[in-house]
Amino acid sequence: MERPDAGNTDRPVLVQWVSPDSPEPPAHYHPKTETFKTLEGQLTVVRDGEPIQLDPGESLTVEPGHEHTFRNDTNEIVAFRAELPSIRMVKGLYTAWGLAHKRGRDEGGNFPGPGPVESLVIAADLYDETVMTMVPQSVQRVLWATTERIARLSGATGITDVYLDASFWNRHVEQPELESPEDVTC
Numbered sequence: 001m002e003r004p005d006a007g008n009t010d011r012p013v014l015v016q017w018v019s020p021d022s023p024e025p026p027a028h029y030h031p032k033t034e035t036f037k038t039l040e041g042q043l044t045v046v047r048d049g050e051p052i053q054l055d056p057g058e059s060l061t062v063e064p065g066h067e068h069t070f071r072n073d074t075n076e077i078v079a080f081r082a083e084l085p086s087i088r089m090v091k092g093l094y095t096a097w098g099l100a101h102k103r104g105r106d107e108g109g110n111f112p113g114p115g116p117v118e119s120l121v122i123a124a125d126l127y128d129e130t131v132m133t134m135v136p137q138s139v140q141r142v143l144w145a146t147t148e149r150i151a152r153l154s155g156a157t158g159i160t161d162v163y164l165d166a167s168f169w170n171r172h173v174e175q176p177e178l179e180s181p182e183d184v185t186c
Contacts, residue, residue, distance in 0.1 A: 011083050012090050015039065018152045021110050023078045023100075023160040024071040027133045035061040035071065043076035045070045054080070067133050085129050091159045092126045098163030101172045117151045121158035 011032075027046070037059035043062050045052050047068045054060055057087045060158070072078045084090055099114035106112045114122065123132050124144045130179050132140070152158070 011085065012087050012112060014082050014090055014093070015175050016080055016086060018043070018070070018072040018080070019073050020072055020077070023111065025069050025096075027067050027069045028130050029065050029067050029133065030062075030085045030130055032129070033061050033063055033083075034085060035059060035083040037081040039079040041072070041076050041113055042074055043070060043078050043080045044073045057155055062172050069167060073125070088159065089126065091161065092122055092130065093162065094171070095122055095159050096165040099170060117147070117156050120148055121151050121156045153184040155169075 025133055036043060036054060038054040038056050038066040042056075043054045045054060045062070045068060047060070047062055048066055051073075052060060053073075070080075084088050084093075086129075096114050096119070103115070104114065113119070120143055123130075123140070127140075127144070131137070135143075
C-alpha cells in the first residue's frame with residue numbers, strides 16, 4: 001500500500017490479490033472516483049450492473065455516484081492496483097478482510113466475510129464516503145440509529161487499525177508476489 005503523506009490530497013493506492021474463491025464485495029458507490037488497474041490475470045469490475053473485464057495493463061475509473069464492485073471470474077489469482085477514495089476506505093477494507101480471516105473458512109472452504117453486525121458497524125463508519133447499495137438508504141439509517149448503537153455497546157468496533165499490521169496478514173494469509181513488481185505504478 002502507498003499511503004499519502006499527512007495533509008496530502010493524493011489518494012492511497014492498494015495492490016490487491018483476489019483468488020477465485022474470494023467473495024465479491026457488496027455493490028457500493030463513492031462521492032469520489034476509484035480507479036482499478038489490472039496487474040496480473042483478468043479482473044471483472046461491475047459498474048452500474050455491467051461487467052467489464054480488465055486484462056493486464058488495462059484500467060478503469062469509476063466516476064462518483066456510480067454503483068460498482070469487483071470480482072475474479074477466472075480460475076487464477078488476479079492482482080490489481082486500486083486508487084481508493086481515502087485512507088479510511090483502506091482501513092474499512094482491511095477491517096472487513098481481517099474479520100473474515102479471523103472467522104475462518106465456512107463449510108465450503110470460502111471466507112464468508114464479516115458477520116452482519118460487524119458489516120453494519122463498518123458500513124456506518126464509512127457511510128459518508130462509501131455507500132452500500134444492497135439495502136435501501138432509509139433502512140440503513142434506521143439500522144444505524146438502532147442496531148448499530150446496540151452493536152457498539154456489545155463490543156462491535158467497526159473500523160480498526162489492528163488489521164493494518166502486516167504481522168496479522170503474514171500469520172493468516174500466504175503472501176503472493178507480483179511477477180513484474182515494476183507494474184505496480186500507473
